[in-house]
Amino acid sequence: MTGRPPMLELRGVTRTVRLPSREDLHILQGVDLTVDVGEHVAVVGRSGSGKSTLLNLLGLIDRQTSGELLFDGRETIRLSDRRRARLRGSSIGFVFQQFNLLERRTALENVMMPLLYGTAGQFWKRERTALEMLDRVGLADRAHQTPGRLSGGEQQRVAVARALVRRPRLILADEPTGALDVTTGEAVMGLLDEIAQDSEAALVTITHDLQVAALSQRAYLLDSGTLHDVDSAHAREALLATSGIRAGREAVAGSGPAADAPGRRTASDAGARA
Amino acid sequence: MTGLVASIVEAYGELRVNKGRIMLSLIGVAFSVFALTATLGAGGMLSSALEQSVETFSGRPTVLTVMQSEPPTGEIHPEQRDEVVLREIDRLGIDQRTRYSPLSLRYQTGSGVRTAQVTAVDPAYADMFRLRPEQGRWLADSDARRLAPAVVVNSEMWELMGRPEVGRDTVTLYAVDEQTSGQALLVGVLPKDPANAGMGAMAYTPMASVQELPGVEDTDLSYAEYRVWVPPEEADAVTGRLNSALRETDAGRFETYSGGFSFEDSGFGTLRTAIIVIAVVILLLGALGLVNISLVTVRYRVREIGIRRSYGATGGRIFTGVMMESVVATVLSGAVGVAGAVALVRAPFTQNAFRDMGLVDLPPFPVSAVLIGLLAATAVGILAGALPALIATRIKVIDAIRS
Ligand SMILES: Nc1ncnc2c1ncn2[C@@H]1O[C@H](COP(=O)(O)OP(=O)(O)OP(=O)(O)O)[C@@H](O)[C@H]1O
Ligand SMILES: [Mg+2]
Numbered sequence: 001m002t003g004r005p006p007m008l009e010l011r012g013v014t015r016t017v018r019l020p021s022r023e024d025l026h027i028l029q030g031v032d033l034t035v036d037v038g039e040h041v042a043v044v045g046r047s048g049s050g051k052s053t054l055l056n057l058l059g060l061i062d063r064q065t066s067g068e069l070l071f072d073g074r075e076t077i078r079l080s081d082r083r084r085a086r087l088r089g090s091s092i093g094f095v096f097q098q099f100n101l102l103e104r105r106t107a108l109e110n111v112m113m114p115l116l117y118g119t120a121g122q123f124w125k126r127e128r129t130a131l132e133m134l135d136r137v138g139l140a141d142r143a144h145q146t147p148g149r150l151s152g153g154e155q156q157r158v159a160v161a162r163a164l165v166r167r168p169r170l171i172l173a174d175e176p177t178g179a180l181d182v183t184t185g186e187a188v189m190g191l192l193d194e195i196a197q198d199s200e201a202a203l204v205t206i207t208h209d210l211q212v213a214a215l216s217q218r219a220y221l222l223d224s225g226t227l228h229d230v231d232s233a234h235a236r237e238a239l240l241a242t243s244g245i246r247a248g249r250e251a252v253a254g255s256g257p258a259a260d261a262p263g264r265r266t267a268s269d270a271g272a273r274a
Numbered sequence: 275m276t277g278l279v280a281s282i283v284e285a286y287g288e289l290r291v292n293k294g295r296i297m298l299s300l301i302g303v304a305f306s307v308f309a310l311t312a313t314l315g316a317g318g319m320l321s322s323a324l325e326q327s328v329e330t331f332s333g334r335p336t337v338l339t340v341m342q343s344e345p346p347t348g349e350i351h352p353e354q355r356d357e358v359v360l361r362e363i364d365r366l367g368i369d370q371r372t373r374y375s376p377l378s379l380r381y382q383t384g385s386g387v388r389t390a391q392v393t394a395v396d397p398a399y400a401d402m403f404r405l406r407p408e409q410g411r412w413l414a415d416s417d418a419r420r421l422a423p424a425v426v427v428n429s430e431m432w433e434l435m436g437r438p439e440v441g442r443d444t445v446t447l448y449a450v451d452e453q454t455s456g457q458a459l460l461v462g463v464l465p466k467d468p469a470n471a472g473m474g475a476m477a478y479t480p481m482a483s484v485q486e487l488p489g490v491e492d493t494d495l496s497y498a499e500y501r502v503w504v505p506p507e508e509a510d511a512v513t514g515r516l517n518s519a520l521r522e523t524d525a526g527r528f529e530t531y532s533g534g535f536s537f538e539d540s541g542f543g544t545l546r547t548a549i550i551v552i553a554v555v556i557l558l559l560g561a562l563g564l565v566n567i568s569l570v571t572v573r574y575r576v577r578e579i580g581i582r583r584s585y586g587a588t589g590g591r592i593f594t595g596v597m598m599e600s601v602v603a604t605v606l607s608g609a610v611g612v613a614g615a616v617a618l619v620r621a622p623f624t625q626n627a628f629r630d631m632g633l634v635d636l637p638p639f640p641v642s643a644v645l646i647g648l649l650a651a652t653a654v655g656i657l658a659g660a661l662p663a664l665i666a667t668r669i670k671v672i673d674a675i676r677s
Contacts, residue, residue, distance in 0.1 A: 061671045082588045089586015100581050104291045117586040120276035
């Protein structure tokens with residue numbers, strides 16, 4: 001281990017929101033998590049458990065109530081909004097469940113968008129860079145289509161291209177397959193995983209889907225405001241209680257050849273598995 | 275620098291995508307700027323028109339009037355008196371000067387004989403009072419040598435006389451008592467002038483041949499006025515010098531005062547202010563409409579702005595972007611408005627309307643009106659963009675992307 005700090009480190013992070021009824025809702029109650037360069041981490045949890053809240057903290061979109069959140073070893077809570085925005089733009093890429101593409105903008109314009117906020121070099125070369133990225137997700141021929149004319153899977157691939165166009169070191173995906181059918185979802189997930197791997201970016205995926213979680217090197221269950229390893233006894237119990245599925249890493253691994261080579265599969269493999 | 279270019283690229287993209295929604299407010303802005311520029315432009319030209327009319331009536335701003343205030347102690351022939359006064363005027367090196375003698379004569383119309391105001395002047399009078407005949411020519415020095423005195427009449431008189439041929443026909447003039455008559459040669463007809471409308475028949479004749487007119491005696495010429503036209507900065511000095519030089523002469527006492535009509539003191543200044551106030555109100559209404567639509571647009575775009583922010587757009591960039599959209603849009607529509615205003619004011623029928631108002635020297639479309647129009651459009655863009663831009667920066671990214 002070198003002296004270099006991990007890219008992202010959370011120590012006892014909590015997030016409390018004040019409800020309109022003046023009660024406090026403790027969504028996160030002490031999350032510890034470390035994500036290093038190139039790592040693929042999955043977070044599963046039932047709806048309302050605070051997964052998106054956690055992801056917003058990781059993406060510097062929100063601020064924790066207490067605890068430490070370090071990016072490259074530096075505490076982020078005191079960074080100005082402007083510094084956070086710049087850091088977000090240069091180091092983090094988002095993929096959302098609802099794709100969140102800009103309406104009535106072509107796929108190309110959507111992928112170019114993050115480059116508008118980049119360096120001068122990125123700005124001036126935005127079209128070429130974006131086209132290369134679209135080619136990478138296999139949509140070079142759909143570059144001038146607007147989202148309305150693309151299928152869900154294609155839209156999410158555009159979103160993947162957009163998330164990766166500035167070569168972020170951290171990709172945050174909030175239920176990236178949630179709005180897609182199983183086959184398409186797996187294909188997109190495989191692609192995301194693969195591109196993240198190629199560009200040596202860390203990938204944090206939030207998902208309901210244990211199959212998706214199985215693609216990553218580490219998987220956590222978010223339950224009652226804290227993270228638990230999916231292999232832990234607590235996680236097994238919680239998953240069994242809420243969804244009635246066999247839980248744990250072995251259970252997940254049993255459904256496909258995922259366990260020994262996580263994150264190494266291609267989109268076609270993922271599709272074939274379904 | 276790249277940030278600014280990127281903002282403009284972004285703003286342009288937004289405008290292109292939202293053109294339908296924005297178009298409506300832009301029509302409002304274009305119309306407001308059109309109204310503002312047209313009012314200011316036409317107002318400016320109208321002011322010039324009125325100024326010209328007023329000058330036809332009372333002379334250019336620094337035309338001084340030299341008037342007899344006390345009669346001479348002894349007898350003096352009008353020609354000698356003129357000599358005394360003109361010598362002093364000439365001594366000051368003023369070459370734009372005229373004698374001025376109002377007379378009354380009668381003339382023949384289709385329905386009997388009527389009275390006309392005839393003014394005997396020197397040829398320089400036309401320049402000083404901006405008179406330019408629409409037919410024939412103005413009086414010349416050579417007219418004094420004619421057998422029949424020359425006359426230039428106003429269009430009303432020409433109509434009443436039955437439109438005699440200019441430069442060829444002689445007209446018969448009668449003394450007020452209609453005991454004597456004489457012929458005069460019609461050399462020119464002046465255009466209609468709103469400032470003189472309703473003044474009835476008017477004619478000008480050379481002072482040099484005034485004695486040839488029927489019934490004009492020395493006694494008719496015993497009262498004297500002169501007009502001199504001087505550069506504005508010399509007006510006070512000339513007034514002072516003429517006052518002292520003509521205090522006591524063989525021809526009596528003469529006083530000089532600036533008889534020119536000061537445009538600024540007149541009601542036209544108020545008219546101009548009123549026009550500007552109306553235009554600004556129109557523009558503010560346009561701005562209000564734009565603010566309203568921009569606000570709706572920003573609310574509609576909360577999600578999109580959230581997405582942009584999650585991809586690294588800073589609050590400043592969002593502010594500039596929204597502001598830039600507003601400014602780019604209003605400047606473009608402002609340019610359309612200005613072009614429309616210039617086209618309208620320069621259109622043939624408008625120009626004819628100006629001519630009908632007696633505008634002789636048609637002024638060009640005022641550049642200041644164009645500049646003010648474009649400036650106003652930019653200002654409206656900034657004004658209308660500020661609030662939505664501020665609101666846009668307040669949008670919380672988390673709320674925006676929560677689906
Ligand atoms: N700003 C807020 N104000 C009030 N309640 C909030 C706020 N943010 C989150 N919550 C609540 O906190 C809980 C966790 O929200 P979060 O969106 O993180 O859940 P999630 O795990 O992403 O759920 P899902 O799987 O349905 O997306 C929810 O009950 C939500 O209603
Ligand atoms: Mg969520």
